Amino acid sequence: MKNWGKEYGLINLTHLSYSDRHIHDQLVDGSLIRLTAEVVMSGATYRRLPPWERAAAKAFAVGMTVDKAVVGGQAAARLWGLQTLTIENAVACYLPGKKVPKSPRQWPEGVVYRYGYLSARDIREFHGIRVTGLISTVLDIARNDGLHAAVVVIDSARRQWESVTPEYLHRELEALQRRRGVPVFREAIELSVPNSDSAQETRARLILHEANLPEITSIRPQVRFNRGKSGRYYVVDFLINDRVIVEIDGRSKYKTDTPDQLETALLAERDREKLFTNHGYTVLRIEPKQLDAVAGAECEFLQLVRAVLHKEATAA
Template identity: 40%
Template structure:
């Protein structure tokens, strides 16, 4: 995913019911028959289209629908992150909204269907438009995600922003924070930025890295991301998702990559991954491959990914040297 190129209304085939002429009986009939699904009281979507969307696609459509319905409120938090084109870890159940200035949220009975109003100041300078929807600015969106969601979700969001906009470095984050002044959670956000990394390929790479870093097992000495290797025979350069202890390669298979979610052809992604894995093994590295379910945290103990890494460190000998690029 990347910066939005068209309106979210167009992307998700949304219909603003209040703007439909009274002479258009097809829309009214579609709503009555169930062919059109109301996402809010004022916005509908073709049911067949919406039903076929993946969970994150449904979340995008809901965020856009609530944004189109809101007269004054601004989409914020994770929903705004989606409308900015960020890749996120979880799927929010409701769309977060903020009122401009220091306005207080309305009574819950007046809330837009599927929304949650947050209570916080929102200066006009932190409001923009993305894909035709009023949203918080990118930095405000990220700070709100850090404020309202858990640390892993916040780091994922910042990682995604740094991948989408490579010039948005950690230094740039801190520079822009100075212009925002003090706000609740600013120190937590600084820590989140410090934990983020550039060019992370997916939310599950971020999750895997964070799980390894807080594992606490003495066998895990170092965790590096997007490490570059040079094949002296073919002269090709390969990047690995995660490198543990300088030699154990961990590759994260996310279903999203194979559906073209990040803008790459799925067939090309699969071929490139297989070529890279074979090349890395030929260079002497040990490659472990895990999926999304392997990084899901159990109620107790280590997740499957951490267990696999610990077994790999114990059972495989470290190579004498690897042709990595410093």
């Protein structure tokens, strides 16, 4: 596990002496910001971080300051370096064993304690903080955040670590049969793949799976397209019916240092799409917000897929 505290220069105020007055001066002038009541970091560094890294810094800061608690849920998954479906509003923590947390009125700001038995074998300690182990982390997510969130984390773990296979996950679950969330965990294993490239890609795949559109005969994630004899290739997020390419565009995709770099990136993307269309493929480019469901209606992503598949069928 990455040492997020060192990575972002987190400072524990309880370890400072009175002579470290300059730290307090920086808090006053805004150069440092508080992640928790006791942990601070550079405000400039924090503002440069993408949201998920800000959440990782916050989760690590909580881990630095809780006395006995163990960081769990999506916060723990993020500290493990795994992608998550959402960014939580509060860092979930457990007390080891059968200990019961204090009244919610006494919880630190930005922390929520969850109730449940946590054995010593389910706890890992890294860089001075405690987090739940991988299996307990996913089970916690399956129980509290749902199927899609659990699949996202499993997809990410399978992509990073070859040892995390469906067989391994099912075997580890055998000892947890009586825990809440096990059925959801098992379903998430069956829906997971080893080569999903992002949380939004996983989410789009699950939306298609649950829609069960009769027009769809196959969905292949991370399909590779060779670029002639050069040995170079493109990889697309997934391919529907071997004809429709779906690409999920994250906001960070075109982050560049200069306008010239941005123009180069956009031209390369245009050339990539031209190669696909010249070979008869339909390219469907989706933004994450188009995956959001609208009350009483399908999400825009599903509507677009239906329209493209209908067009493909009528043109055949």
